[in-house]
Amino acid sequence: MPISIKSSREIEIMAEAGRILEQVHLELEKALHPGMSTLDIDQLGRKIIEGCGCIPSFLNYNGYPASVCVSVNEEVVHGIPSKYRIIQEGDIVSLDAGVIYKGYHSDAARTHAVGNVSKEAEDLIKVTRECFFEGIKYAKEGNHLFDISRAIGRYARERGYGVVRDLCGHGVGTALHEAPEIPNYELVKRGVKLRAGMTLAIEPMINIGGWEVDWLDDDWTVVTRDHTLSAHYENTIVITDGEPRILTMTERT
Ligand code: MF3
Ligand code: CO
Numbered sequence: 001m002p003i004s005i006k007s008s009r010e011i012e013i014m015a016e017a018g019r020i021l022e023q024v025h026l027e028l029e030k031a032l033h034p035g036m037s038t039l040d041i042d043q044l045g046r047k048i049i050e051g052c053g054c055i056p057s058f059l060n061y062n063g064y065p066a067s068v069c070v071s072v073n074e075e076v077v078h079g080i081p082s083k084y085r086i087i088q089e090g091d092i093v094s095l096d097a098g099v100i101y102k103g104y105h106s107d108a109a110r111t112h113a114v115g116n117v118s119k120e121a122e123d124l125i126k127v128t129r130e131c132f133f134e135g136i137k138y139a140k141e142g143n144h145l146f147d148i149s150r151a152i153g154r155y156a157r158e159r160g161y162g163v164v165r166d167l168c169g170h171g172v173g174t175a176l177h178e179a180p181e182i183p184n185y186e187l188v189k190r191g192v193k194l195r196a197g198m199t200l201a202i203e204p205m206i207n208i209g210g211w212e213v214d215w216l217d218d219d220w221t222v223v224t225r226d227h228t229l230s231a232h233y234e235n236t237i238v239i240t241d242g243e244p245r246i247l248t249m250t251e252r253t
Contacts, residue, residue, distance in 0.1 A: 018247025
């Protein structure tokens with residue numbers, strides 16, 4: 001599939017989808033506390049998204065049964081919310097959500113520390129977020145797609161972290177997953193040239209240990225093979241001829 005270039009009209013719709021999703025994440029972060037179940041988080045997320053007149057992008061996507069992916073500790077992404085999974089003090093919790101507004105998707109993820117967490121966990125969350133910002137330094141018209149990938153991968157590797165290879169970032173627009181795929185690791189190839197109007201979801205998934213992951217028997221939950229902690233940070237951005245515009249982060253979140 002070719003990479004779609006969005007018109008300014010489409011970008012403004014996606015910007016609204018992004019602002020709404022940013023607020024969803026801010027509210028979920030405020031609500032997150034020990035003793036709640038991962039299903040409580042999902043139900044709250046769905047309520048907020050629908051309250052904004054949007055559709056949760058993930059609900060029923062390829063059969064995914066929830067509106068918010070909730071991935072705890074060694075879970076990398078796509079954790080399925082459950083009333084039996086209770087958040088504990090000291091956990092790190094990755095929340096990934098998407099909304100559809102006027103037919104356009106936004107997609108973003110954050111990893112939060114619940115109460116006091118280990119220094120290792122705190123550093124992991126910080127570095128994963130920094131990986132995103134390192135990557136988007138290269139997200140500019142005229143650069144190549146894998147310049148972003150290389151910057152993310154190198155930043156994590158130089159700090160001793162494992163970079164998940166089995167899942168990638170992606171184009172986003174009228175579909176949740178559009179071309180191109182955006183790896184988070186260094187490639188020899190430079191990839192396609194970036195052009196203004198491309199809308200991309202950049203999403204480093206970083207592990208304290210090795211890069212290898214496994215899928216649980218629910219066919220969704222991705223976990224680190226060595227059971228070390230994993231973090232996820234994602235925003236939907238637009239390529240311009242200057243700095244990229246981050247649609248799901250207008251405040252610093
Ligand atoms: N941000 C996630 C991704 O890009 C979306 C979860 S997909 C779903 O892969 F299937 F869980 F909805
Ligand atoms: Co995504």
